[in-house]
Amino acid sequence: xxxxxxxxxxxxxxxxxxxxxxxxxxxxxxxxxxxxxxxxxxxxxxxxxxxxxxxxxxxxxxxxxxxxxxxxxxxxxxxxxxxxxxxxxxxxxxxxxxxxxxxxxxxxxxxxxxxxxxxxxxxxxxxxxxxxxxxxxxxxxxxxxxxxxxxxxxxxxxxxxxxxxxxxxxxxxxxxxxxxxxxxxxxxxxxxxxxxxxxxxxxxxxxxxxxxxxxxxxxxxxxxxxxxxxx
Amino acid sequence: xxxxxxxxxxxxxxxxxxxxxxxxxxxxxxxxxxxxxxxxxxxxxxxxxxxxxxxxxxxxxxxxxxxxxxxxxxxxxxxxxxxxxxxxxxxxxxxxxxxxxxxxxxxxxxxxxxxxxxxxxxxxxxxxxxxxxxxxxxxxxxxxxxxxxxxxxxxxxxxxxxxxxxxxxxxxxxxxxxxxxxxxxxxxxxxxxxxxxxxxxxxxxxxxxxxxxxxxxxxxxxxxxxxxxxx
DNA sequence: TCTTAATTAAAAGTAATACTATCAAAAACG
DNA sequence: CGTTTTTGATAGTATTACTTTTAATTAAGA
Numbered sequence: 013x014x015x016x017x018x019x020x021x022x023x024x025x026x027x028x029x030x031x032x033x034x035x036x037x038x039x040x041x042x043x044x045x046x047x048x049x050x051x052x053x054x055x056x057x058x059x060x061x062x063x064x065x066x067x068x069x070x071x072x073x074x075x076x077x078x079x080x081x082x083x084x085x086x087x088x089x090x091x092x093x094x095x096x097x098x099x100x101x102x103x104x105x106x107x108x109x110x111x112x113x114x115x116x117x118x119x120x121x122x123x124x125x126x127x128x129x130x131x132x133x134x135x136x137x138x139x140x141x142x143x144x145x146x147x148x149x150x151x152x153x154x155x156x157x158x159x160x161x162x163x164x165x166x167x168x169x170x171x172x173x174x175x176x177x178x179x180x181x182x183x184x185x186x187x188x189x190x191x192x193x194x195x196x197x198x199x200x201x202x203x204x205x206x207x208x209x210x211x212x213x214x215x216x217x218x219x220x221x222x223x224x225x226x227x228x229x230x231x232x233x234x235x236x237x238x239x240x241x242x243x
Numbered sequence: 244x245x246x247x248x249x250x251x252x253x254x255x256x257x258x259x260x261x262x263x264x265x266x267x268x269x270x271x272x273x274x275x276x277x278x279x280x281x282x283x284x285x286x287x288x289x290x291x292x293x294x295x296x297x298x299x300x301x302x303x304x305x306x307x308x309x310x311x312x313x314x315x316x317x318x319x320x321x322x323x324x325x326x327x328x329x330x331x332x333x334x335x336x337x338x339x340x341x342x343x344x345x346x347x348x349x350x351x352x353x354x355x356x357x358x359x360x361x362x363x364x365x366x367x368x369x370x371x372x373x374x375x376x377x378x379x380x381x382x383x384x385x386x387x388x389x390x391x392x393x394x395x396x397x398x399x400x401x402x403x404x405x406x407x408x409x410x411x412x413x414x415x416x417x418x419x420x421x422x423x424x425x426x427x428x429x430x431x432x433x434x435x436x437x438x439x440x441x442x443x444x445x446x447x448x449x450x451x452x453x454x455x456x457x458x459x460x461x462x463x464x465x466x467x468x469x470x471x472x473x474x
Numbered sequence: 475t476c477t478t479a480a481t482t483a484a485a486a487g488t489a490a491t492a493c494t495a496t497c498a499a500a501a502a503c504g
Numbered sequence: 505c506g507t508t509t510t511t512g513a514t515a516g517t518a519t520t521a522c523t524t525t526t527a528a529t530t531a532a533g534a
Contacts, residue, residue, distance in 0.1 A: 054388035073511055151382045157285035159443045172446050190449060191460050197440065197447040198433035205432060206425055212390045215403050216428040218421060229422045236467045304482055
């Protein structure tokens with residue numbers, strides 16, 4: 013997989029894969045093709061057999077990279093949040109006051125959702141598919157019986173790091189707000205789910221499919237709960 | 244399955260089952276045993292074969308009631324939200340002002356989570372297991388490729404109805420708030436996820452496993468976004 | 475109570491999934 | 505050029521998610 017700037021590589025926890033898929037041609041094909049296949053079929057209907065057929069390779073070759081499709085999902089999940097963290101760190105750098113920083117961070121979270129074409133980065137795979145997968149499938153990455161072991165292995169770290177970043181900004185605005193983790197994780201998940209709802213269960217949402225209000229709505233949901241200090 | 248008051252029956256969309264599981268002994272056993280098994284094993288590891296073994300019956304007998312384990316999950320999902328709606332309607336009746344009504348409704352959503360033993364209702368199955376399933380598995384009920392067809396068939400109606408109830412209360416407090424559906428659905432899901440996070444991914448939450456702050460936190464998240472009219 | 479219809483059990487079978495193992499062929503690399 | 509690494513081909517296993525058929529059992533109606 014490629015990266016945000018051509019010189020920076022998104023690192024994914026090596027415990028997630030058996031063999032680094034970025035290290036070979038087949039590995040990269042596994043990533044890019046499985047991404048669009050999972051987007052099209054959904055996790056339930058996606059299988060390594062179908063992927064192997066599509067790639068004109070064999071199941072056993074794929075299993076050399078990932079021990080299960082669940083691990084493959086974790087790979088995408090971590091890649092996405094690591095990439096987004098990078099964008100947030102860069103995009104909010106030097107922004108003042110903290111409320112604007114928060115706004116910007118939320119916009120970055122909503123941005124790839126809003127419009128893939130805004131992306132002019134050299135990413136070698138379908139960012140649109142990656143986002144769709146994060147929206148529709150990533151809850152399945154942690155809503156499993158094995159969650160505690162996998163958490164210990166650091167499989168959810170990238171997402172937790174993004175939450176931590178936002179919490180830090182929230183605490184710059186209001187150091188005394190006691191529920192920043194709850195507020196932030198609820199809103200990040202909320203953003204993703206609202207996008208899903210807008211598409212599939214519209215009565216659970218007020219935004220239309222292609223609207224760009226989400227960032228604004230969620231900025232206010234957070235901001236209205238904080239007592240601004242200073243600025 | 245039983246009910247809140249002994250005279251009232253929770254109705255589940257009949258398209259979800261092939262044969263009403265409440266109508267026979269085996270059906271009721273399927274419900275109560277699968278409930279605890281899904282709670283223990285998780286959806287991924289739960290199978291009709293294992294259930295049949297536990298019940299000393301056969302797979303084909305179970306398939307006469309539910310065409311898949313997904314439908315069984317939908318059954319529990321709908322039962323739960325239909326039951327909760329009932330509790331909300333009763334529990335918030337005659338409460339004034341609307342802000343107190345909102346508070347009460349959120350408490351009802353959090354209450355079974357908080358403490359199963361507070362329940363003194365004649366429910367013939369494990370409410371604790373049902374709640375665990377709603378928390379850990381119910382996202383999987385709608386994060387699927389078939390969501391649009393299933394939505395058309397009304398499989399998510401019970402949840403949507405609860406959201407609608409809360410939206411109505413929110414609009415009593417502030418008729419002009421334009422994002423009530425987003426706010427309410429985000430918070431209801433947020434409550435469930437926070438409980439999961441508190442248990443399994445505590446760095447995404449500020450509440451401890453057995454705390455009862457959730458209702459308060461989420462009441463304020465909603466309330467602070469509303470401009471109170473009159474009372 | 476006898477008959478009939480509905481329900482469940484038993485057994486077997488199918489197609490697909492989620493893997494694992496072995497070994498040979500082909501690239502790549504030093 | 506030889507060796508290590510990577511891939512392909514083939515096969516196999518255990519389990520899942522069902523379906524089908526037939527026989528036995530139970531319940532319900534006349």
